[in-house]
Amino acid sequence: MTAVSLRGVGKAYGGDGAAAFAALRDVDLDIETNDFLVITGRSGCGKTTLLNVATGLATPTSGTVTVDGVEIWSVTDAERSSLRNRTMGFVFQFPSLLPGLTLEQNVMLPLEFSHEEHADARQRARELLDLVGLGQRLAARPRELSAGQQQRVVIARALINRPTLLLADEPSSDLDEETEAEIMGILRRIHAEQGVTILMATHARQLVAFGTRRLEMVDGTVREDAEHEGASGSARPPGSPGQPGPA
């Protein structure tokens, strides 16, 4: 089943003239449910733009984007926002927690934009903070945490609405190797245990091994990595759904 579908998607910055810069060029892409898709490529190749366009954060110059069966650029802003809130979770490269809120409040923040009752919101926020190893720091403020711990809280926040799609844009680029491994371990567990479709952009080639599928981006175009796609389990970390791991 297709979670996200892009057809003929283009995105240009700087107007329509010759000076315009094409960040995405006629991209056709289907992301299947339960994929852990890793998009790699050099800086400026269009990875972040692809994620933004696919999630309704940036308007495509051309083409269509369908998420969860909804053509997201043909609906109103309120409907698009609601779709993002219900079906997507975000992990950004930069610190994105609100400094004035506690960790628990930060995690529950997406529920503020939901129109549904969430009787178990606090309980779920605690469980998610437990999941990322910060269950004892509910009342702490983001400034009291390290960059890696903050990123773990962001992952907890991304899961509060039980999304089907998790978008991670360079989630470990500012972290040391050990913390990077922790963050990737958490993402892998979420994918494996909760069946969340993950779309991750990274320039770190060593993280490709965590995905079930890899795309290479070059100058705004996507290229399926056939080697990774057809490879044996050696390219996929143990425990990936549907993947037995190395023999």
Add this chain to the structure above:
Amino acid sequence: MVLSTVIISRGGEESLRLARQRLGADVVVVPRGSVTGVEGALLLGNATNTYMPRGVVDSIAAVPGVAVASPQLYLTSMANSSCCAVSLMFMFAYDPVTDFTIEPWLKEKLGRDLGAGQAVGGADVFVPAGADKIKLYGYDFDLVGNLEPTGTNLDQTLFMTFATANDMAVASRTKAKMALPVLADTVSSVMVKVDPGADRNAVAKAITEAVPEAQAVPAAELFGSYGSQISGVLRTMVVIVVLTVVLSLALMAIVFWLSVHERRRQIGVLRALGATQRFVLLAYMTEAALLALAGGLVGAVLAAVGMYLFHDLLVSALGFTILLPSLASLFGLLVGGLLIALIVAAVAAFVPALRASRQEPAVSMRE
């Protein structure tokens, strides 16, 4: 600023209106060339040093169209009287036989006529601690009552009859450090009530022509110079207020632009998490409203407290009395001030808030 301007301008005009109303005369006759001095005496309690012989009262009463002519005498105490909340106290003598302006008013408040040696005081007049009488120019007064506060010079005024004023003048020659500088049988002004149907302006003109020592002014024209002064101050303050509001608007708009710019990434994150454009717009407008309410409240309270604390200083600096508003009026002015602050903040914040809400989340999050 807005609140202070309204209090000063409305208080000044109200004070003039009350002063005219209290006079209750159709025409006021003063020594020739001393209209401004008498206005200052009636409004601000300034000492007058021009007098007319009491004989002019009969001449005025004889002018066609004059129904009643009643003399008044304005005096001031020596500096730093111990009886009064102010340095100089104004004294107001009237003729109980002919009076039609002060007597009815005093009777209503006091319930009886004043006798010899008796006086009634304005709200700020009191008997000094340890004494049972007010001593002025060596003469002891019985303070038989106080009037309600008016915010005008009447609050620092001691009302007495001509007979008592004369007794005080006589006593001052032997008992006071300085004799009361007033000649016997003189008056400061004569209040005139015209016959029903008579033209006040024509009667005033006739009095001025008939009595060489006097100048008659229709009551409606009295305090004209103070009215102009209030209008002048009001014009200046309106210009300052308009400039202040425009400047505040520009400053607040800049502050909101900076605030939006500084928090653009947070706005992008909120939008990614599901916040709608409407939510972002409302959040910024609510923030602007709360800031305006808090700032407006602090400013309005400071202005109101300042007006009460520095009332006397303002009166002396501006040169006209300011009737302070009642608590109910003040509350209304506070609400009005807060509404203006809300409108200014809403106008200043709207464009930055709208731009913030309409910006693509991806653009907001970009460095």
